[in-house]
Amino acid sequence: MAKQNYDESSIRVLRKLEPIQLRPGMYTRTNDPTHIVVEAIDNAVDEAMAGYARNIEVTLHRDASVSVRDDGRGIPTGIHPEEKVPTVQVVFTVIHSGGKFAKGDADSSYKFTGGLHGVGVSVTNALSSRLEVEVRRAGKLQRMSFAEGEVIEPLSITGNCAAKDTGTAIRIWPNPKYFDSPSVSRSELEHLLRAKAMLLPGVRVTLNIETASGQDVKEWHFERGMAQYLDQMIAEDEPIAPAFCGERYLTGNDSFASGEGVQWALAWVSGSGGGESYVNLIPTLGGGTHEAGLRDTVFNSVRIFAEQHGLMQRNVKLAADDVWARLRFVLAVRMVDPSFAGQTKEKLSSREAVKLVGAAIKDTFDLWLNEHVAEATRIAEQAIRLAVARTRSSKAVERRKSSGVAVLPGKLSDAESSDNRITELFLVEGDSAGGSAKAGRDKEIQAVLPLRGKGMNSWEVERSQILANQEIHNIAVSLAIDPHTLDSALDMNELRYGKVIILADADDDGEHIKALLLTLFFRHFPQLITHGHIYIAQPPLFRVDVPAQGKGKPPRKLYALDEAELTVLEARLRQEGVREGAWQVSRFKGLGEMDAIQLWETTLCPDTRRLVRVEVGDDLHGTIGMFDNLMGKANAAYRKEQISAHGNEVEADI
Known part of the structure; x- marks a missing residue:
């Protein structure tokens, strides 16, 4: 029976890592523990991206634990000035902690990282039955251990090492009670590590798999980076033109921070298209706004090239899908402050990414098309053939219109x-x-x-x-x-x-x-x-106007779906270091208050909007009964009874 009294004892405060352990699905995927291992790998990758690590090594042990080792700077081990415990302990036990919240600052330890969610390896620790961390730093070898997120072996010095021998090693025992399957996805992990090596030319990435007979070792090292990776991706396809590869990082201006930019490798093939995208080396399996920017850029450039060179056929109009359908691509974006749809970071939602990709690629791609006329013509003609086929298909269906x-x-x-x-x-x-x-x-x-x-x-x-x-x-x-x-x-x-x-x-x-x-x-x-x-x-209920923060942080317009999301957004701004009260919150009274650009960005654009598909559950008769109760004239008395009983529970927006 539910507790009848609602008093001070009814309020529970979740401390330390309890929120993660109580609702793990809010912080990570729970089908298997791959993502909590990836969080540890991403820390090593950030060290390599910052230029401090040259080797990343992952080991799948026979006891189902996973080790991640790098030769970066090593997690700081001194006493944290605010928490008064070793900093490495703070990193693994405090949800909103890390060296990445000040990443836009001049003295930041990291400028480009995979996000600003502030959970990271604290999630890994919370959802592991045991976790051990070993730090090589300042000539000392130090170690500490955790169980169920709690410290069981305090930080201690276990030996000495050379002053230049630095890095971090983490061993993780995922707790099977939090996951549908206790095993890490080996195929997903291999693909991820291979991609990380591609995005970090010169960095050596190794996967060790312990077996009954010894150890299976896989190693990836791409000296040519993305171009070499794309060559392997399309090895079984037939390219119709040479690959278009490049990178461009922008100098600071009113729109972008210094160093933000894009690396790309594109190839049109005779078979089906598809590709991979990354943001600060984080794979975005769900795509997002950076892919939308690439799609728009290549479509407009190919369309203009076809029109200028007289390739278009009468009564045929190119669509973005015609150009995109046979494109194989790898896209990597660097952004100071990326926003993702969810903690697993599988889809980029930053609207600035559309403009960033266009600004970085468009002029270079236009120049490439006009310098490689024969190859560009084959790309355009392929798109036109697809457009013709699409037009014929649509005409075959009789339209009421x-x-x-x-x-x-x-x-x-x-x-x-x-x-x-x-x-x-x-x-x-x-x-x-x-x-x-x-x-x-x-x-x-x-x-x-x-x-x-x-x-x-x-x-x-x-x-x-x-x-x-x-x-x-x-x-x-x-x-x-x-x-x-x-x-x-x-x-x-x-x-x-x-x-x-x-x-x-x-x-x-x-x-x-x-x-x-x-x-x-x-x-x-x-x-x-x-x-x-x-x-x-x-559509969003709130708009948040954030002022500029120095040369590297131009003004921003952010949107929140409801008050709960607004609370999270404001907390994130505080973590970024935005002064309290510097931002301005506006509430939309209705869609009519939004101008065309705002409505496009928030509600119409397929890459940034939020849609919920309407479905009917298995209980069709129950659904019909619900509609009868809510909409039927004969059930007005039932609705009145429900309003009388539960009306005080409704938070009406009046």
């Missing part, structure tokens, strides 16, 4: 493309927000249909009568899909947009509009949901 069966609504701002594999329809609350969305959208693939007011509750409206409502009629005609049931015979090829996105204000009125539209789709257009076509956009 051109059939004359129905006239599209006058309020609809349609997309230029008719390929429902890439097109999107935004159902936007109000004409004001609709105007901003129309101005800010990508006209090639995005359509906007403004909706007036909250619309009708369609739960108990007969299907034969539903189109009498003008707003619902406009939605149906825009989609080219008639009202139907779950078992209706329906040709989804007629659907004019692959994504139907509900875009409403981030307040209670907006939630009501979303509920009414979801009721409409679940009741009268259910196959749009079951086929995964309905999405809900998540």
Whole structure:
């Protein structure tokens, strides 16, 4: 039975590493312990990236433990001025600690690192049954041990070493109770280490695998770095042009900090495309804004080259996918302050990365195309052939738009493309927000249909009568899909947009509009949901304006989805050293307050927006019952009873 009294004893304070151990999924992947090992590897990589380590060695032991050793400077072992314990102990036991929070400062130990989450090896320690660290520094060999995140062997001097013999060695025993599988993914680890060696030319990376018969050793060392790595990546493909490789790091200006920049290797092949991207040597498996910047840059440059050299065919329009589909690439970005979507850092969310990649690559790529005309022509012609095939494919599908069966609504701002594999329809609350969305959208693939007011509750409206409502009629005609049931015979090829996105204000009125539209789709257009076509956009509620911080930190505009995210964002600014109160928080009263650029950056851009796909769970009857309770006229008494019982629990945004 739940505790009835709510008093001072009800409040629990999580100390030290308890938050990580209580909710490990908030800090790392829990399918296996690979990521907590990667956190330790990343510390060694940061030493190599800063120019202090030349060797990184990882060992998979037979007892399921993992060792990570480097010859960097060694973690400081002196007494920390604030915590009054050895600094190495602080690094492994305090969540928000490390030498990377001041990385934009002139005296910072690290300028470029893989993020500013401030958890790192403290997560590794918290989720390990045992962890041992050995530091070689200042002619001394020092050691300490932890169990379940707690110190069990205090720091002690165990021997002497040469003054130039420095570095850190960590041995990790992952705690199996926190992971679905207790084993580190060997294939993922090998790929990661190989990539780290590629991104650090001249650094030797070794993986030792202990076996019953001895030790299996794998070593990676790329003297030519990324170009050599790309050669191996496309060894089984047939390049249609020589690889375009290079790097460019920018001097400080109003937009970028000194040293920020990009390294790249691109090759167009006859087979399928794909690639790898990194931010400060952290692999971004989910891509992100840096890949979006590369995509935009190569597409625009190839399109302009094709137009200037008379290669374009009549009535054929290039799309970004036509240029991107056969591109193999490796992309590595260096940023002073990258932002990632989640602690595992698999997707970059920094909007500045789009401009950074464009500024670093565009002029060099344009020059390369015009210096290699024959090769550039083959690249453009390949993209044009794909565009022709795409155009023929889209014309093969009969569209309601051109059939004359129905006239599209006058309020609809349609997309230029008719390929429902890439097109999107935004159902936007109000004409004001609709105007901003129309101005800010990508006209090639995005359509906007403004909706007036909250619309009708369609739960108990007969299907034969539903189109009498003008707003619902406009939605149906825009989609080219008639009202139907779950078992209706329906040709989804007629659907004019692959994504139907509900875009409403981030307040209670907006939630009501979303509920009414979801009721409409679940009741009268259910196959749009079951086929995964309905999405809900998540516009931010807050904007945070951060002033410039010296020459290396230009002014920034950050966005927070809600108050919880705003709290985290402000905590991060404090950790960066931004003076309390220097930033300004603005609350959006509605989408209409956002200009076109803000709406594009936060809600429309496929690479930076947040979408939630609407799905129906396994309990279909339970879902129908829920809608009956919430939307049915006969259940008004039930809703009144629920409001009376639980209304005080709601934090309404009024």
